[in-house]
Amino acid sequence: MAAYDLFVVGGGINGAGIARDAAGRGLSVMLCEQDDLASHTSSASTKLIHGGLRYLEYREFGLVRKALQEREVLLRAAPHIIGPMRFVMPHDEGQRPAWMIRAGLFLYDHLAVRERLPGSCGVDLRRHPAGHALQPAFVRGFEYSDAWVQDARLVVLNAMDAHERGARIATRTSLVAARRDDEAWSLTLQNQNGGREAVSARMLVNAAGPWVSSLLHGVLRVGSAKAVRLVKGSHIVVRRRFEHPYAYIFQNPDRRIIFAIPFERDYSLIGTTDLDYRGDPAKVAIEPDEVSYLCRMANRYFLEPIRPDEVAWQFSGVRPLLDDDAGEAASVTRDYALELDTARAPLLSVFGGKLTTYRKLAEEVMESVASQLGNSAPPWTADAPLPGGDLPGADIDAFMQCQLQRWPRLPSALIERYARTYGSRMEALLDGVADTADLGDEIIPGLFESEARYLMREEFARTAEDILWRRTKLGLGLADEEVGALQRWIERHRAGLGD
Template identity: 70%
Template sequence: MAQTCYDLVVVGGGINGAGIARDAAGRGLSVLLCEQDDLASHTSSASTKLIHGGLRYLEHHEFNLVRKALQEREVLLRAAPHIIWPLRFVMPHDEGQRPVWLIRLGLFLYDHLARRELLPGSQAIRLRRHPAGQPLQPRFARGFVYSDAWVQDARLVVLNAMDAAARGATIRTRTALVKASRGARQWTLELAPEGGALETVAARSVANAAGPWVGKVLGDVLHAGSGKAVRLVKGSHIVVKKRFEHTYAYIFQNPDQRIIFAIPFEDEYTLIGTTDVDYEGDPAKVAIDAAEVSYLCEMASRYFVAPIAPQDVVWTYSGVRPLLEDEASDAQSVTRDYSFELDAQAAPLLSVFGGKLTTYRKLAEEAVDRLAPLLDCSKPAWSAHAPLPGGDLPQADFELFFSSVRQRYAWLPTGLAWRYARNYGSRVALLLGDAHATADLGEEIVPGLHEAEARYLVQHEFARAADDILWRRTKLGLGAPPDAPARLQAWIDARGQADFGAVEERDYPERRAVL
């Protein structure tokens, strides 16, 4: 039987897999990405949601990693200014922790390890005179402020997959790789779509970007060995009702030498995390435990005037980080850098070990650089200056863009206009189409979600289930009524995938008007 043959099959729809698929498709390679669940279902939607250099990595002397991440921070701020934006962090000085001179040195390095054009530098502050000092216990008299960036992590994955598809890649969610055989020049791969018949495809090469499952895919499916391994580390977060009114985030130093963040989250909440706990279970079943909840509450309460108790927690999430095993004695010291293993003895196999959200684009670029010569691809790297879908805003200025959205769609409620602009950037015109009133957006399926947005997410963003929309494409699951998932799933099921149709991507005139 004739089989479709791809230049590259990417296994894993997290940030690394989506980034590799995008980079390879942009170089003209034929690409298929298969993901056993939804895009960003696991590790990539369970981060602290930061694009950052990693200030604490300096203590572990990971200067190259921090420099690379700081360089990528600038690249990503320009590529997706709608879902990535600057955030100022306040570090209260705890007299019993790291000395002032060490913090000043670390911040100086953080400011100067890479060129910084978009973000202000660090500075010392008097907390009793600063807005960020108000929620803190009065014993914290001074502190430091520095810059990093916030990201909608799951949306970052989706945008990479969308851009890969726009450049010709085939994106297959809810499709597991279940069997593989390797020849001298190509792979034969068996795919199992959810609820569908088995399919067989061929590939000239395979990229194993399965994250926590990288070793399992290597051994059980691809039947290949490896000299590398990942160390699974659980990171958990809690969400509480908003603890402060200002727009700063906090980084707290703790007696165990760990740090946690307290970050403004979805307007009405504060996000607190993360933990670092070695993990040995099924990555798909990871969950926070009572000890982690208590730890995060206790550490945050050391700083805030109003203590935080487990009963204040309104939502939690956990993820398993597949860190490159480096024999570190504790989980928090394991490197956040990445490594590749390329087996080119027969049809090429590239496996990805480790990595962090901030450096995904560079990881993807380096991965394709290694595979390209084996696939007779001479096109150079290209993604450093290419915006992600919706990110092509004038001067990469979100505030200017939002002003134009408010003018063109004056009928939209301000909160809805803000969320649409933040989630979809320049693609807001595609979402809204010919709507001229809120009624034109269709039924409000669950609070805040109209039919127009749900239809857009199914047609353009690979959403197939209620949780895809409520928790990964948006965060409307926060505060939603208990029956919201069932109502949304019923709306999707009643229409069926065929009813949504495949929308051809093109340059919509409405989009030009917004820009």
């Protein structure tokens, strides 16, 4: 029976970040995830690394400061999948007062040191590029900085780094039984084919996200004073409504905000909703009234209206927010809490959190792990790039230009996508490649055999959905028969990749 120092349940951003940090400190680590990495909450975000400007309204200054500090760290760690973005907030007299917004933006600029991002300013939308897509009634606004992220890839890169540092990553594997004594946890795992395996661990971390409480009360049979409040967030993707690189933040009459963000070259991403959710987190889905709400709110601002029937893609996720007894779902804290149970073999459970602060959360988890497992290794992730992120000067544009010159016989759009998806790891993907003939057959538009093999070999991909929606976004605009062709290719080639 395999024995580990640390066993992590949950392959979302928190679980992957914890596994990475622990493996880098020399601990033997195993992570299990019941589905694919980032299958649920961590791939259903608004794709932002941000401080959370609206959280200032709820006086969450500590959370915003921590998130702004982490924004700088992550921009350095993964410049291929995380990048700066300027946001424009149109303003009119029916919204929060302009003085309040200016004060909030001043705080946002100064709560943490900004090394890479410019500060906020007021803008004249009659002259600003972002004003051209807006209704003419909006003549003034504000501009500030945050960052975008390929959220599911952030999870995958953390899991890759953990694996390369010795961790075992077991996707499509569930924890189905657990027994605890004074020294260790005895755990029973079951894979998607029904096969079972017994392992042991000196300490267990419950980072199961929306399932954190059900895992505690069910398989682990442990009580807790904390709980999560499940909040549903839904998004829509439509044909791009503007050609400039700016994103929008829209204030709405219900005092909620939505974002409209440039997405995958040809699209705009609009979201999110905030609704309490009480169903199975694995079965969450966007409802027609949510689509209508997002269209209606965006149409208060855009010159060209958005119709529900033109939505190209839609998705929902359940956010497991720390239950703080807030009234409205939108006002629930995005901070997190850790609960350590040392009654017998130690158990640490993670409640809440957000994408931007996952690395700091993992560091705080490791403080508890160190005291329980006698590990004295220092923190290390603040200065360590994620796989593919070791670009000179963290400059993705300069890196991309070098790659375009290095592979002149490959399509420039393909090189740009590889650079922004794999960073320096595209070297492994293109090893020995001179032109597209060396990439193998084009399984579906834009996806060659060499990339599919790389994703299955290096990034834990096992299905067409893994590749099309979590490792890439090549699923946008793809026909059902093309998805089927990719799945059939994967099934033919699994055996050769050890699956």
